[in-house]
Amino acid sequence: MDPSERYCYKPTLRWNCEVEEFFVKAYGADRFAQISEALTRPSCYSCIRVNTLKTTSDTVIKKLSVLLQESGWQSNPAGGASSPQESNGLEKNSFISKCKIPNLDYVVFVQGSGPHTIDYGYTEENPPKEVIVSRKCAEAVLRGARVYVPGVLACSAHVEKGEPVAVSVALERPGTDGGYGVGFTRGTVLQGSETDPYYFERNGLYIGQGTTTMSRAGMFREPNGVALEMTNRVFNLPSFRDLLEGDIFLQNLPSIITAHALDPQEGEKILDMCAAPGGKTTAIAILMKDKGEVIAADRSHNKVLDIQNLVAEMGLKCITCYKLDALKSVRQIDESDRQDARECVESESIQRLESSTPVATSEQLTNANGTSIAELRKNSGKMKNGVGRHDSVGGRVERSKGFLPNSFDRVLLDAPCSALGLRPRLFAGEDTMKSLRANAKYQRGMFDQAVQLVRPGGVLVYSTCTINPGENEALVRYALDTYKFLSLASQHPKVGGPGLIGSCQFSDGYQEEWLRPGEEDLVQRFDPSSQLDTMGFFIAKFNVGPKDV
Numbered sequence: 052m053d054p055s056e057r058y059c060y061k062p063t064l065r066w067n068c069e070v071e072e073f074f075v076k077a078y079g080a081d082r083f084a085q086i087s088e089a090l091t092r093p094s095c096y097s098c099i100r101v102n103t104l105k106t107t108s109d110t111v112i113k114k115l116s117v118l119l120q121e122s123g124w125q126s127n128p129a130g131g132a133s134s135p136q137e138s139n140g141l142e143k144n145s146f147i148s149k150c151k152i153p154n155l156d157y158v159v160f161v162q163g164s165g166p167h168t169i170d171y172g173y174t175e176e177n178p179p180k181e182v183i184v185s186r187k188c189a190e191a192v193l194r195g196a197r198v199y200v201p202g203v204l205a206c207s208a209h210v211e212k213g214e215p216v217a218v219s220v221a222l223e224r225p226g227t228d229g230g231y232g233v234g235f236t237r238g239t240v241l242q243g244s245e246t247d248p249y250y251f252e253r254n255g256l257y258i259g260q261g262t263t264t265m266s267r268a269g270m271f272r273e274p275n276g277v278a279l280e281m282t283n284r285v286f287n288l289p290s291f292r293d294l295l296e297g298d299i300f301l302q303n304l305p306s307i308i309t310a311h312a313l314d315p316q317e318g319e320k321i322l323d324m325c326a327a328p329g330g331k332t333t334a335i336a337i338l339m340k341d342k343g344e345v346i347a348a349d350r351s352h353n354k355v356l357d358i359q360n361l362v363a364e365m366g367l368k369c370i371t372c373y374k375l376d377a378l379k380s381v382r383q384i385d386e387s388d389r390q391d392a393r394e395c396v397e398s399e400s401i402q403r404l405e406s407s408t409p410v411a412t413s414e415q416l417t418n419a420n421g422t423s424i425a426e427l428r429k430n431s432g433k434m435k436n437g438v439g440r441h442d443s444v445g446g447r448v449e450r451s452k453g454f455l456p457n458s459f460d461r462v463l464l465d466a467p468c469s470a471l472g473l474r475p476r477l478f479a480g481e482d483t484m485k486s487l488r489a490n491a492k493y494q495r496g497m498f499d500q501a502v503q504l505v506r507p508g509g510v511l512v513y514s515t516c517t518i519n520p521g522e523n524e525a526l527v528r529y530a531l532d533t534y535k536f537l538s539l540a541s542q543h544p545k546v547g548g549p550g551l552i553g554s555c556q557f558s559d560g561y562q563e564e565w566l567r568p569g570e571e572d573l574v575q576r577f578d579p580s581s582q583l584d585t586m587g588f589f590i591a592k593f594n595v596g597p598k599d600v
């Protein structure tokens with residue numbers, strides 16, 4: 052066996068056959084092969100958004116340069132095969148630099164490197180000791196993380212603390228039950244011979260060399276903790292763990308651009324419908340200079356806590372977080388709401404209407420004297436922020452019953468999706484056409500709610516981190532065909548490429564329509580194989596016209 056063939060990183064992304072066929076039709080075989088290959092690699096740079104309300108890019112660059120060098124991190128660009136081009140805003144040959152895209156100089160890039168060829172010290176008589184990690188663990192390690200105990204699946208015999216090991220990844224394979232699995236049990240002892248389980252399967256799946264921080268026995272006995280420190284990585288990206296908390300946020304470039312596409316203005320009322328962990332919410336609030344009202348909602352209690360923590364860490368005041376199912380974002384009005392509203396008005400507690408328990412539109416509600424709440428709202432200086440803001444500290448999360456139609460100037464729907472643009476990704480076999488269509492249906496349901504919540508004259512931005520046109524261009528088609536008052540709006544900055552035009556007819560009769568000529572340049576599609584070297588991402592921006600036409 053040629054060790055350079057075995058001890059290297061050359062993964063092939065496994066897709067479900069139907070999905071692969073669909074993507075080949077959508078992109079063409081060559082482009083899809085490039086996308087597929089790019090997905091198995093991390094971007095070769097880390098992208099950091101600076102909290103400009105607390106600090107500046109120059110200060111962050113200075114501090115990070117010192118901190119990363121102190122931590123022993125070296126970008127080692129000379130060893131890297133891929134180097135981002137100047138066209139994407141990165142300065143060549145500088146390890147840390149400001150983004151060159153207009154208005155994005157608060158974004159800082161830290162150059163990584165890879166793929167590197169690693170000498171694992173193989174000899175025929177003495178192959179290296181090994182650790183096999185789970186796919187999720189390997190994907191995190193490729194992004195710069197450490198190897199934690201739960202990620203370790205198998206280890207060579209007689210491994211003690213402090214020993215060097217070659218680290219490879221176990222990828223899912225089709226099982227006999229029709230599902231996918233790695234095909235061996237956690238704790239398997241590797242003998243270093245061809246009779247080891249998963250021996251041939253891990254050819255070309257080596258992600259680096261590590262030094263164990265515990266013995267083999269510890270790795271399978273301890274419930275958590277770092278199992279090994281990576282000393283030589285195939286991709287070298289810095290870790291920003293615990294660095295400059297509150298001053299910086301590690302965020303993909305397309306996500307930062309999504310906040311710009313929404314174009315939030317100071318003083319506006321904005322809804323982020325699927326907000327956790329709060330990356331885009333906080334980006335939006337900072338663009339608004341923390342002036343106005345940003346409602347961050349998510350379905351998951353714990354994830355809302357994550358948003359709250361991030362908001363507190365970044366020192367932002369204009370964000371209110373709620374637990375809310377985006378499919379029920381539009382508040383249903385019933386008699387008790389009307390009664391509540393009357394009581395609110397009578398007791399001059401109308402702030403509540405604007406916060407966690409909005410009860411009705413100004414058109415629908417009048418107080419006991421027949422004065423519309425809209426008028427009262429205009430006259431109430433106190434109403435903007437409402438009661439209950441920042442009450443949700445610690446483990447407490449406030450629930451929302453939803454919001455009234457037309458109550459937001461802008462809405463962001465950063466929808467849950469198949470996430471087929473996330474990098475690095477080492478397995479995609481579990482996504483089927485059925486699951487992709489189910490995502491699309493779910494997203495349409497959320498979009499239907501979002502459309503109702505934006506006021507006429509407002510803006511709605513839809514985004515996903517998937518390369519699936521069924522969740523991107525097909526949603527745009529649905530939106531434009533269903534809601535005649537929506538129109539695609541141009542986006543600034545425009546960094547991503549054009550959307551896909553056309554349609555796809557499936558053998559079961561299902562038809563998916565994408566964009567029509569003239570619409571493609573109004574969306575931003577981030578292709579992971581392009582020179583920008585970002586995750587796969589999609590952004591569409593809609594202007595909301597008068598709804599009664």
Ligand SMILES: C[S@@+](CC[C@H](N)C(=O)[O-])C[C@H]1O[C@@H](n2cnc3c(N)ncnc32)[C@H](O)[C@@H]1O
Pocket residue numbers: 306324325326327328329330331332348349350351354375376377378465466467468
């Ligand atoms: C793509 S992530 C959002 C990322 C976030 N916008 C950011 O930039 O940090 C999608 C989020 O949607 C949430 N989600 C899924 N289904 C939901 C639903 N029915 N209602 C509200 N949130 C939902 C998930 O909990 C997840 O946090």
